[in-house]
Amino acid sequence: MSDHIPVSDWVKHSPTLQKMERIEAFFNGHGFTPHRHDTYAIGTTLSGVQSFQYRRCQRHSLPGNIMVLHPDEVHDGQAGTDAGFRYRMVYIEPALIQQVLGGKPLPFIEGGLSNDPRLHHAIRALLCNLDAAMEPLEEDDLIYDLAHVLDQISGQRVSRKALDFVAAERARAFIHSALDRVVTLEELSQVSGRDRWSLSRDFRALYGTSPYRYMTQRRLDLAKAMLRSGYPLAESALSAGFFDQSHMTRQFIQAYGVPPGKWLKRLKPF
Template sequence: MERDGGWARYWRDGARPLEAMHAHFFEHVYAPHSHDTYSFGITDVGAQSFRCRGAQHTSGAGMVMALNPDEVHDGRAAAELGYQYRIVHIGPSVVSGILRDAADTSAADGSTAATAEAAGPAGALPLFVRPVLTDPVLTDALARLHRALMGPASALAREELLTATVLRLAERGATRAPRTRSLAGEAGRRAARRAYALLNEAFLEPLSADDLAAAAGCSRFALYRAFRAEFGMAPSDHQRLLRLRRARGLLAGGLAPAEAAAAAGFADQAHFNRWFKRAYGITPGVYRRAAGS
């Protein structure tokens, strides 16, 4: 979408209040407005100025904006080159669901053997008192989530990044740290192995974090922690690795990279090419042509 000499691209989840935008504005001025969501933005280029909570604020490159639901604000360029920014809108129901899940003490064996890692009432909505935060950790977390939402990514990867980002924002920017719990000892290992088995069996299917948690018998967050501890990578990373292995076998059999990408469950060939090279150091085309060399 073109507007005021700039551009804007938008993504929206069709099932829950979760949206993302990437834009570069020069002359566009936002009228005073509010959202019924949490809104977290990163300024990439230039600077933007906005009025919120009775004061004027400026967000420059690398800074994070954190707006609570229903907070009235406006916005305009604060630099001659305008401003380019990324923003994610996350509904309170999504945030509270993630916080409840992270505090869930359900264990894979039906007990409540878990370890509390941070204080705070389960599911309590966080409050962000500073509209602008300077925190490279938050900037990186938001950028990774935004890329996953706006670009090709599996449902599993998006859910993992959404959970990690919400918790990181609450830990580092909110007035009260969230409570998180992890499965301990053998309960965690059993949960991880159950999810691992499901991934190995159904890695071509669009598995969700809820699917894996149900198979493991614990919360999504507890499974994520247990899986990383047991296998050294996130569930979505293992799913992608299995898809890369499938594609590698198809390439060796003579299938074209585009066909191998589609058959192995990748959203598009560019996404497949990028991850294949990151995993194996060569492009799919080079690997396919290497037969008999």
């Protein structure tokens, strides 16, 4: 008879930052189903074997490895051994990277894993002292350093046509102002001054996801904040711009790999 006592899964969130989200988590077995979000997910495995499907291949991150999951790429997560796995991760919006790089195609790290010492240095600074708050200027410095490291080590995706960063930024700002209602691509075209399909292409290249999925993720950000503050699921869904609770739950699972109720139960304080 085995003496192994399963440890419950948990996720701890760092004190709220202005621009990034940092977590430490442990999963004993299955972590989350295939999903995708519109941020970079960059982190390191602390213990165990962190296994995940990414770009049609099974990956295995060992302690000390750096993971760089590109926005809008489907991935899952599970323990590679019976011991479970623990990791730290920072989630950073592509728009923050673009503010540093000024409209280049988003940096892409082939395979989702890297041992580059420059990236190790940048991530170590971001993921130490998760239980402490970070000053705004410190946060901006770390974002700047990370953006340039990603640009230096990435396998660049060559853009055949010029990207209109200014137009895409206008569209992105408009989305933030209209989360509580239906938005059309035609509206975004008018606001940005860019034709619909050129805008759609540029948006994907610059921010790593489509305008609709970007808008959905911002609604989910609002819903998560309300849930953590104690609001009921149904009220959070409607206030965040979803049709109803079922609509939010479907989108939540697609973005995070778990339903909102399970996500809440895993949250632990630092």
